[in-house]
Amino acid sequence: MRLSPQGRRVLGCLIEKSLTTPDHYPLSANALRSACNQSTGRDPVVDYGDDDVRAGIDDLKPHQLVRTEYARGSHVPKTAHRLAEQLDLDPAQQALLGLLLLRGPQTPAELRTRAARMHEFSSTELVEAVLGSLAAHRFGPLVERRDREPGRREARWAHLLGPDDTDTQGGPPASAGATGRYRRFHDAVTAADWDTAIDQLARDVTFRSPAVHQPYEGRLATATILRAVARVFEDFRYVDTFDEGDRAVLLFEARVGDRDLQGIDLLRFDDDGMIIDFTVMIRPLSGLTAVVEGMRAALDGT
Known part of the structure; x- marks a missing residue:
């Protein structure tokens, strides 16, 4: 499964919001655009318009990873992901996959810290165990452990749903203000x-x-x-x-x-x-x- 940059960002945002703000989920088009364009917890930062968000949703539809819902008495369509139904992923697996989609390759320690609002992991070892389950998924590996890079103490994990936005020049357009100098x-x-x-x-x-x-x-x-x-x-x-x-x-x-x-x-x-x-x-x-x-x-x- 190879998703576009917009598809990966939309899916990551849907995962995140379903776990952190369930009372405000599924997401309207405006809420989903705002989630995609957040300046925190995102790498890279993007400036998506409505067309970009629609392109992301359309990219997920052939894989049956999203569905459209309507609240009672409302004509405003809202979007939800279907990871539990389609890929049989539990909340812990969803949290880690969502973080990798939103922030690129990360170490187990970074994932444990950043996942706290989505799912509480009691140890880094538990994070590694869940990553292992995603790497050995019955529908095919969803993540992989990369070799430790020079100058790093730990190996990082990355998703396999498309090239990393942080590692390629073909990802979504970065915010005009974001430079990555840090x-x-x-x-x-x-x-x-x-x-x-x-x-x-x-x-x-x-x-x-x-x-x-x-x-x-x-x-x-x-x-x-x-x-x-x-x-x-x-x-x-x-x-x-x-x-x-x-x-x-x-x-x-x-x-x-x-x-x-x-x-x-x-x-x-x-x-x-x-x-x-x-x-x-x-x-x-x-x-x-x-x-x-x-x-x-x-x-x-x-």
Whole structure:
């Protein structure tokens, strides 16, 4: 089964909304267009019109993956997916396939974090087991495990319903504002490849820490901070991204000792695509306090 970019985006959105907002599902044409064009939880970000959404629905119809429904007393058609009937997929399988359709190849750990609103997985091992069931599906493999790429600590999984929008030039048109400049830094940090991450910093980068008032100036000072962060943070992972023009926002979660925390990396890029301004914010206060104490110890040891 090879679906068009529009078909993959529409199917992914229908899966997501059926699991996260069942009270507002199935989706009208307007709601489905809005879901396709969300700027969060999507890679790439697209700017679909009504014709694109209709093309996606039409692409799914020959595979009997969608149906049209009408609410009682309403003449507005709404669209629902038919994965349970056609492919015999349970909610856990649907959640993972939907994420792969919406965000491209991901590691089991990333999938577990991002699936939380759709389906709660108690462990990464359970995610891997469900992925295995999709790879061995009786109608043919729906996903595959890719070889670990250079610079990455974990292998990623990808769907098999068409070429990855993130890996090809023939996917749906990206939003005019989305540039993907953050991706090399994001992937290097995820892989704990700090040399590559630091290479993305401009020589005159300004780093603003959540712990001190005065900013750090220059690549060397910022690199020292980032390497200390790598020693202090545990279970660090990016959970979402926002990308617009010369700026990107990377949302992360981590642990320091017994404290869980959330934060954002605010990145601004120069004309060469290098990070020229880097601001970090962290919550809650107890997490920030643990970071300050850990960073002090790490920097004292350098």
